[in-house]
Amino acid sequence: MARDPQGALIALNRFGFGARGGASGDIVNAASDPRGFVKAELARPNAALLELPGLQSTTELGQAMFAYQLEVKTAREAALKTPGLVPVEAPPAAMDRKPEAPAMTGNTTMTVQPDAPKPPPAVALPPNVVQKTYRAEALARIQRATITEGGFVERLVVFWSNHFCISASKGDPARMWAGSFEREAIRPYVLGKFADMLKAVEQHPAMLFFLDNQQSIGPNSKAGERGKRGLNENLAREIMELHTLGVGGGYTQADVTSLARIITGWTFAGREGKIGTPGSFAFNANAHEPGPQQLLGKTYDDTGVAQGEAALADLARHPSAATFIARKFAQHFVADAPPPALLARLEGVFKKTDGDLKALALALLDSSEAWQMPMAKLRTPYEYLISTGRLLARIPEDPGRYFAGLQTLGQPLWTPPGPNGFPDGNAAWAVPEGMKLRLDLAAQVSSRIPDSIDPREMLDVVAGEAASSETRQTIARAETRQQALTLLLMSPEFQRR
Amino acid sequence: MDCCESRMLGPTRRSLLLSGAAFAAWAYLPKFARAADARDPRLIVVILRGALDGLATVAPLGDPDYAGLHGSIALAKDGPNAAIALDSFFGMHPAMPEFARMYGDKKAAVVHAVATSYRERSHFDGQDVLESGYAGPGRVQSGWLNRAIEALPRGERVSSGLAIGPTTPLVLRGAAPTVGWAPVNLPNAADDTAMRLMQLYQDRDPALATALSQGLKLDKIAVGDEMKPKGGGNAVAAMRQVARGAAKLMAADDGPRIAALAFDGWDTHAQEGGPVGRLAQLLGGLDGALAEFESGLGPHWRDTVVVVATEFGRTAKINGTAGTDHGTGTIALLAGGAIKGGRVIADWPGLANGKLYESRDLAPTTDLRAIFKGVLHDHLGISERALAEQVFPDSALVKPAKGLVG
Numbered sequence: 001m002a003r004d005p006q007g008a009l010i011a012l013n014r015f016g017f018g019a020r021g022g023a024s025g026d027i028v029n030a031a032s033d034p035r036g037f038v039k040a041e042l043a044r045p046n047a048a049l050l051e052l053p054g055l056q057s058t059t060e061l062g063q064a065m066f067a068y069q070l071e072v073k074t075a076r077e078a079a080l081k082t083p084g085l086v087p088v089e090a091p092p093a094a095m096d097r098k099p100e101a102p103a104m105t106g107n108t109t110m111t112v113q114p115d116a117p118k119p120p121p122a123v124a125l126p127p128n129v130v131q132k133t134y135r136a137e138a139l140a141r142i143q144r145a146t147i148t149e150g151g152f153v154e155r156l157v158v159f160w161s162n163h164f165c166i167s168a169s170k171g172d173p174a175r176m177w178a179g180s181f182e183r184e185a186i187r188p189y190v191l192g193k194f195a196d197m198l199k200a201v202e203q204h205p206a207m208l209f210f211l212d213n214q215q216s217i218g219p220n221s222k223a224g225e226r227g228k229r230g231l232n233e234n235l236a237r238e239i240m241e242l243h244t245l246g247v248g249g250g251y252t253q254a255d256v257t258s259l260a261r262i263i264t265g266w267t268f269a270g271r272e273g274k275i276g277t278p279g280s281f282a283f284n285a286n287a288h289e290p291g292p293q294q295l296l297g298k299t300y301d302d303t304g305v306a307q308g309e310a311a312l313a314d315l316a317r318h319p320s321a322a323t324f325i326a327r328k329f330a331q332h333f334v335a336d337a338p339p340p341a342l343l344a345r346l347e348g349v350f351k352k353t354d355g356d357l358k359a360l361a362l363a364l365l366d367s368s369e370a371w372q373m374p375m376a377k378l379r380t381p382y383e384y385l386i387s388t389g390r391l392l393a394r395i396p397e398d399p400g401r402y403f404a405g406l407q408t409l410g411q412p413l414w415t416p417p418g419p420n421g422f423p424d425g426n427a428a429w430a431v432p433e434g435m436k437l438r439l440d441l442a443a444q445v446s447s448r449i450p451d452s453i454d455p456r457e458m459l460d461v462v463a464g465e466a467a468s469s470e471t472r473q474t475i476a477r478a479e480t481r482q483q484a485l486t487l488l489l490m491s492p493e494f495q496r497r
Numbered sequence: 498m499d500c501c502e503s504r505m506l507g508p509t510r511r512s513l514l515l516s517g518a519a520f521a522a523w524a525y526l527p528k529f530a531r532a533a534d535a536r537d538p539r540l541i542v543v544i545l546r547g548a549l550d551g552l553a554t555v556a557p558l559g560d561p562d563y564a565g566l567h568g569s570i571a572l573a574k575d576g577p578n579a580a581i582a583l584d585s586f587f588g589m590h591p592a593m594p595e596f597a598r599m600y601g602d603k604k605a606a607v608v609h610a611v612a613t614s615y616r617e618r619s620h621f622d623g624q625d626v627l628e629s630g631y632a633g634p635g636r637v638q639s640g641w642l643n644r645a646i647e648a649l650p651r652g653e654r655v656s657s658g659l660a661i662g663p664t665t666p667l668v669l670r671g672a673a674p675t676v677g678w679a680p681v682n683l684p685n686a687a688d689d690t691a692m693r694l695m696q697l698y699q700d701r702d703p704a705l706a707t708a709l710s711q712g713l714k715l716d717k718i719a720v721g722d723e724m725k726p727k728g729g730g731n732a733v734a735a736m737r738q739v740a741r742g743a744a745k746l747m748a749a750d751d752g753p754r755i756a757a758l759a760f761d762g763w764d765t766h767a768q769e770g771g772p773v774g775r776l777a778q779l780l781g782g783l784d785g786a787l788a789e790f791e792s793g794l795g796p797h798w799r800d801t802v803v804v805v806a807t808e809f810g811r812t813a814k815i816n817g818t819a820g821t822d823h824g825t826g827t828i829a830l831l832a833g834g835a836i837k838g839g840r841v842i843a844d845w846p847g848l849a850n851g852k853l854y855e856s857r858d859l860a861p862t863t864d865l866r867a868i869f870k871g872v873l874h875d876h877l878g879i880s881e882r883a884l885a886e887q888v889f890p891d892s893a894l895v896k897p898a899k900g901l902v903g
Binding site for chain 1: 546547569617618619620621622634638665670675676685686687689690691693694696697698700701702704705708709710711712713761764766767816817818819820822823855
């Protein structure tokens with residue numbers, strides 16, 4: 001079979017997380033049949049699922065968090081009642097410790113000065129289970145992206161996770177559930193139905209918390225009539241604006257308010273479990289606005305939770321959703337301004353298959369545009385860091401460096417600036433400060449490599465015969481291996497996709 | 498890199514703010530900066546993303562409907578944490594004593610019941626209209642401040658500039674070159690490595706060559722310990738820090754004169770808080786940032802205008818979760834030695850039921866573009882025609898507000 005080096009570059013970088021270093025042979029394998037190389041990933045059953053020992057369900061995590069919050073509260077209250085007692089956070093568990101931190105050795109001697117004042121007696125707070133969970137979930141995601149073959153499925157996960165984003169900075173529940181939200185509401189559906197993902201997302205405790213729906217109360221519901229709280233339209237608006245129809249997708253303020261009423265009562269059960277298993281999705285009929293509602297010209301009878309589910313099913317099937325999703329999908333993978341013919345085809349597939357996301361992905365791979373458009377998009381910071389780890393064949397055991405790098409480059413993990421997610425285009429990433437920081441980061445990563453690494457060989461791993469002679473020469477003429485690797489990581493072959 | 502990590506793991510609001518804050522500046526000095534009249538104006542545009550609750554920030558205490566609508570989070574004339582009286586009708590949020598002091602010194606003003614021309618309620622479209630200066634969203638990839646700069650005579654290149662966060666806010670994106678800088682504790686790559694990479698980009702990727710060369714130039718200049726992020730602190734400290742760094746660079750003789758800064762996090766749907774609480778904390782940060790500009794710019798403060806604006810306001814009536822949903826009319830703040838201050842500029846529409854926009858929002862009676870145009874005209878000398886055609890296209894009917902500066 002003829003070799004296609006440029007196609008291999010597209011297969012690995014436009015659709016994946018770049019070639020893996022070591023003896024992976026990714027670039028050679030992809031060059032023999034670029035399209036087939038990417039498609040093979042889609043054929044694997046359950047390719048997107050992430051199930052590892054130690055990763056718990058949202059419900060289990062919710063209960064652990066409630067228990068933790070209660071313990072902290074109890075410890076603080078105890079401390080307040082005992083004068084002089086200071087609450088002290090427990091030392092982090094082994095996995096929380098930064099590997100760079102100097103280890104305690106037997107040589108350390110503790111000297112006791114008799115005159116020194118005694119520290120106040122301390123009451124121990126429990127270890128921070130939220131932070132521990134967040135790190136474990138992040139590590140699992142980063143490790144998966146680092147070892148997976150080409151990475152198309154993981155890239156789909158990242159795309160959909162950003163489309164339906166939550167932000168860990170909203171508070172404990174969002175941080176605790178950031179990983180399980182993606183595992184439960186995104187991953188099972190990236191090769192399934194859009195409507196199913198939509199329902200899973202909007203009924204996930206993390207989303208209900210992130211966009212305040214757990215607090216929204218129907219004004220004429222039982223809770224609304226006796227309580228002080230009422231409607232909050234945050235989630236309803238973003239469902240239409242950001243998740244399905246897109247802004248200008250044909251809805252009005254009245255539709256926003258209507259949908260907000262329809263999904264009142266969609267919440268999650270708290271620690272006491274009054275309305276369901278603590279930490280799980282719950283429909284609180286007492287908070288649900290009674291009566292039929294008009295949404296986009298259609299009447300939805302009050303059938304409890306089914307009223308909102310029917311509304312979501314219709315939103316997923318709305319023509320505006322097909323247009324909106326097709327464009328966002330093509331923009332992410334192909335070009336900031338995708339060819340209209342490609343958009344029309346993707347939109348058609350989305351409509352014809354009732355939002356089958358595997359069919360959408362295949363339509364993208366089968367298009368000629370996806371393989372012909374120039375590689376003009378800059379990798380996002382997340383893609384850049386993951387690709388670097390793959391090239392260096394370094395499977396992280398601690399997410400700390402990734403957190404720091406992503407924060408520095410402006411894409412902190414699971415923490416976008418707003419509910420519209422991280423920006424997806426060169427206008428956001430190919431900017432002076434961002435490029436400068438990428439370079440500094442590349443230099444820092446390179447400063448840690450052993451002398452056994454040969455960046456000239458690595459260029460072959462990255463781009464094979466598709467590498468430009470200028471890049472090849474720049475790397476070959478570098479002063480040191482470290483400098484050569486920095487230049488490779490910053491080369492257009494590595495940065496563009 | 499540890500500093501960054503500890504920041505990210507800190508209290509939630511802080512990380513949001515830091516990830517959202519962005520500062521960028523024009524890469525050139527305006528030519529008139531050293532002209533004979535000795536005026537050397539500086540302009541800073543601060544964008545608050547997420548939609549600021551104008552009624553909670555500058556409260557119409559004298560409006561009979563205000564207290565009822567804003568309910569549990571309404572400010573009050575008296576009692577603990579009372580609003581600071583601006584006049585007989587409006588009260589300033591108690592978290593903004595510095596702004597209130599500037600107002601008292603006639604160096605700050607409030608514009609109330611103001612809005613862009615956008616009348617829907619999407620943040621992202623609202624920000625697009627606010628920053629692009631076009632009448633509708635999605636029209637253009639450049640900002641009004643950038644196009645205003647294009648109308649200015651270009652002098653020498655600035656040798657300092659700064660950006661917090663690796664992106665340029667839309668308001669300053671466009672053909673006129675901008676610069677930025679981010680305060681992170683990451684060692685610089687060696688000059689020689691950067692030079693070699695520049696050579697490769699010039700051969701293979703001109704767009705990246707342009708971006709990187711600007712990024713490299715800036716970083717050389719932005720030195721000084723106080724601009725490095727420090728561990729600890731909170732939202733207030735983080736916002737102050739951004740402004741302190743920006744003011745230091747802008748105070749230099751060859752520092753940028755025109756810059757934009759954006760703060761995220763104003764989308765207070767739930768538990769917004771009244772005189773204390775979530776919004777109060779953010780306003781305290783904004784107040785601190787204004788104070789940093791004042792002290793950091795030193796003698797140049799006299800010739801400075803800071804404009805603070807947001808994409809739209811929030812509902813007049815609080816929602817069911819002690820917060821406010823997306824609305825329309827809101828405030829803009831003006832501060833700086835060049836401002837003719839000490840007044841609330843408002844054609845007050847009232848909050849009575851029939852007066853609210855779509856029966857829910859403060860009705861806008863002032864077009865925000867009139868305020869921007871007034872500042873650009875009087876402070877930077879940009880012609881009315883350029884303002885109506887290039888800077889804010891199709892806005893000839895929106896006349897520049899007179900007498901804001903002087």
